[in-house]
Amino acid sequence: MxxxxxxxxxxxxxxxxxxxxxxxxxxxxxxxxxxxxxxxxxxxxxxxxxxxxxxxxxxxxxxxxxxxxxxxxxxxxxxxxxxxxxxxxxxxxxxxxxxxxxxxxxxxxxxxxxxxxxxxxxxxxxxxxxxxxxxxxxDKPIDSYIQVFMIFAWIVGFLSAIAIVTGISYVKFITGMGAISAVVLLVFKDTILGFVASIQVAINDMVHIGDWITFEKYGADGDVIEINLATVKVQNFDKTITTIPTYALISDSFKNWRGMANSDGRRIKRALFIKQNTVKYLTPETIEKLKDIELLTGYLETRQKDITAYNTANDVNKTLLLNGRNLTNLGVFRKYIDAYLNSHSAVNKDMMIMARQLAPTTQGIPLEIYAFSSDKRWENYEYIMADIFDHVIAAVPYFDLEIFELPTVLQ
Incomplete structure (x- = not known):
């Protein structure tokens, strides 16, 4: 040269x-x-x-x-x-x-x-x-880890470049940066919050990519498609995208449906409201008629023998149905629902199955079905739940019960 x-x-x-x-x-x-x-x-x-x-x-x-x-x-x-x-x-x-x-x-x-x-x-x-x-x-937030590392790398590179241009030694330059650390913290506030949140989300295993979460504050209800340092992207079920600040995952409350997805079933929890004035004792004639329902035949025969034996042993005056032990149409209907759920092919028999009566309300007596469908896919889950309630609603009149409805106002 x-x-x-x-x-x-x-x-x-x-x-x-x-x-x-x-x-x-x-x-x-x-x-x-x-x-x-x-x-x-x-x-x-x-x-x-x-x-x-x-x-x-x-x-x-x-x-x-x-x-x-x-x-x-x-x-x-x-x-x-x-x-x-x-x-x-x-x-x-x-x-x-x-x-x-x-x-x-x-x-x-x-x-x-x-x-x-x-x-x-x-x-x-x-x-x-x-x-x-x-x-x-x-399902791991790899983007967050990469972004955190690159932020530190860019900061170190930026400081090194300034130290080279100014001719100041790197150690002295870093020492001088301590004087303006408050300004740095203010400028990079969201980044720092996101960094801390990303670490906590990863360590506590709060959210994975692919999890279904519901975050009412931000209108998010769908699958997590991306987790990075600053934001979490959720694809809602209407295919819109909701962006949530990463630090909101640790500062606010949200629902993660991962537990349901990893379990053996998806919960069905819904109630029918029965009119209170339709609840009554069953007469022997009504009981004989209800024995034609196959799911109740064995139960009614056993219960009728036990009740008759108790009333006879205690010399109960049965001129009034109120005396002694009796069956009610609501109780038998509740037992029918329980038997129906246990016989339904789409209900998981290894998880909780229950038809329970809740506290009476001004709309009637809530009769709640609590069970788990074997199929957790949303479309199939809705079909299974609708199928169960279609049958149960249609069965109500067979027990001389009525479902509560608000009266229609005539114009």
Whole structure:
């Protein structure tokens, strides 16, 4: 390089150009030649690396190398060689211009920091995309981890660049940054909150990608499709997207349906409201008629024998049904619902099955069905629940009961 430099300088001087001007032209021509050389080297190495990575990825079964190419890892690595060439020749080019040499070298050092960050970011993005293809990592907030690391990396890179440009030692510069830490905390408040929230969400296993969550404050009701440092994206069941601040997951209350999804059934919990004035004791004749209901035949026969034996043993006066022990139409209906649920093919028999009576209200007596469907898919779950209540509502008149309805106001 020095020999070429002297040859060009001598040629310019021999051409009648003043020495001072010849020095500047010499540096300018060498700089243009270096930039052209760097461009050619970068182009050639980039093409060779990309081609080599592409051919190699086609021969392997793993997708990792394909992701390296798609995330531009070879392209970013290819910039390293031209950078080293520039770093080697810049001192020779600016040998007679020390001030320019210092400026250019600082510029190259700052570029080295940026190049390192680009390479690290492309590699981390490759790792992120690859982990998302693995089943055990699909529900993990990989984006948050990558973003946290890159934020620290960019902060360190930014501070290093300022330290290089200003000429202040890195330690002194970091010490000085403590004086403006309050401003930094204010500017990066949301980022810091998101960072803390991401760690707590991950450690406490609060939300996974793919979880169904309900967050009434933000109008979210659907599946989590993305978790990153600042936001959580939820695709609602109407296909809209709701964006929730990550720190809201630890500051506010929300419902995660993962427990239901991982269980053996989905809960059915709904009540019918029975008119109180339709509840009554059953006469022997009515009991005989209800024995025609197959699900109640065995129960009624057993209960009737037990009640008759008790009333006889205690010499109960049965001229009034109120005396002694008796069956009621509501109690028998409740038993029928329980038997029906236990015979229904879509109800999980290994989980709680119950037909229970709740406290009376102004709308009547709530008779609640509490059970779990075997099929947890939303569409099938709704079908199963509707099928059960279709049958139960249609069965109410057979027990001389009525369902409460608000009276129609005639105009």
């Amino acid at each position: 020095n020999r070429l430099k002297h040859l060009i300088y001598e040629f310019l001087v021999s051409a009648g150009i003043p020495e001072t001007t010849a020095k500047y032209l010499n540096v300018l021509l060498l700089l243009i030649a270096l930039l052209l050389l760097i461009f050619i080297i970068d182009f050639v190495i980039r093409k060779l690396l990309i081609q080599a990575f592409t051919q190699f990825s086609q021969r392997t079964k793993t997708d990792f190398d394909n992701l390296l190419v798609s995330n531009k890892v070879p392209r970013n690595i290819a910039h390293i060689v031209p950078f080293l060439v520039a770093l080697e020749f810049i001192p020779d080019i600016f040998e007679d211009f020390y001030d320019f040499e210092i400026i250019v070298e600082k510029g190259l050092q700052v570029f080295a920091i940026l190049l390192t960050l680009w390479v690290v970011r492309s590699i981390l993005n490759t790792i992120k995309d690859y982990l998302k293809t693995l089943p055990r990592f699909k």
